[in-house]
Amino acid sequence: MTLVIGIDGGGTSCRAALATAGGEIIGRGKSGAANIRTDLTGARASIVEAARLAFTDAGRDPDLIAQTPALLGLAGSNVGTYRQQLEAILPFSRNVVTSDALIALEGAVGTGDGAIAVLGTGTVYMVRHGGKVRSVGGWGFLVGDQGSGARIGRDLLEETLLAYDGIAEASDLTRALLAVFRNEPRDVVEFTTTAKPGDLGGFAPMVFDHAAKGDAVAEKILGRAIHFIEESLRVMKLRPGDPLCLLGGLAPLYEPRLRADVRSLIKPPLQDALGGAISMALRLFAEGDQGKAGSHG
Structure with missing residues (x-):
């Protein structure tokens, strides 16, 4: 794992951050709403666009999205099967989809x-x-x-x-x-x-x-x-x-x-929800590299 993507998606906008394995954020992107319960297809489009913009902001090839793991904190992921539906159609190498509240909690209080x-x-x-x-x-x-x-x-x-x-x-x-x-x-x-x-x-x-x-x-x-x-x-x-x-x-x-x-x-x-997403991504994907991590919801 050399890069990770953190995503914070809500009812108004979707933000992405691209970070190195050491936790340095090197690129950011922002797009439209990403509440997966309200509009699953539109949310996916916003997620991909925000990620693409983060890669571009970092001066990296957006085609690397397919080789990069992502931690996504999204509105609407706490009910129904929207999380599972989204995970099946995301372009990242690995996905962890959780609630926007959980990444916000990690960002705020560690x-x-x-x-x-x-x-x-x-x-x-x-x-x-x-x-x-x-x-x-x-x-x-x-x-x-x-x-x-x-x-x-x-x-x-x-x-x-x-x-x-x-x-x-x-x-x-x-x-x-x-x-x-x-x-x-x-x-x-x-x-x-x-x-x-x-x-x-x-x-x-x-x-x-x-x-x-x-x-x-x-x-x-x-x-x-x-x-x-x-x-x-x-x-x-x-x-x-x-x-x-x-x-x-x-x-x-x-x-x-x-x-x-x-x-x-x-x-x-301590930091915002996007920072929380990056912190969770670094921890969970590092564990996954050792055979410990799976999807979290």
Whole structure:
């Protein structure tokens, strides 16, 4: 093993890093969404493109992808058979597909005790105590991912239509959202026909912006989201001294809104999820070279 690829794929984007056997990252690439449950074929295309760009960035021939082992942390890999389906069609020499949460945990706290809350297009929580890992959430925005960008966006669309019908309170936020769709509620509905989690999550910053101005609907949406975030953290039974790392694009927006006792546990991550993928790849593939490693999910 002379090179390894680490992949971090979520509902908004896919990032790849190419590293030497010594752990030096020599190339990086970024492409589109890679949630394998939402769009398996599209996710594979994003993975391959991100890997190709990482090789190009490193000044290496992308044809070497077929000779390089890859560790992939991907949204959607924790349910169904999507992981196995993807492994069968990947171009790398060897594949280890696991959850995006697990590579994020390794990146944030290393191999020791600690916890993460990934607050982005989706949400998922993971804690490690004494070598045992437990995950909370990560079930997708249709039945889970409370507090995620996708759910915030979906809730905003719902509140806007309720306000249009006079069932719920209107606000500057709902009026601004409706204006995006030319004040035509039917266009809002049509948008949802093909909208993916990342599309819905694109409206989340609008909610935070209006909440900062005291918008009642924005505060209602975020209040509900924060309740679920804090309850998810509660069931992980964090102990004093356990590092808690908030990750994902919405983390800095949520942090000041969390309870003081939760904020007191927050520590900066050691490295990001892509760094975690590289660390796992180096460890697992080195073990595999000695006949120890297989697929991990």
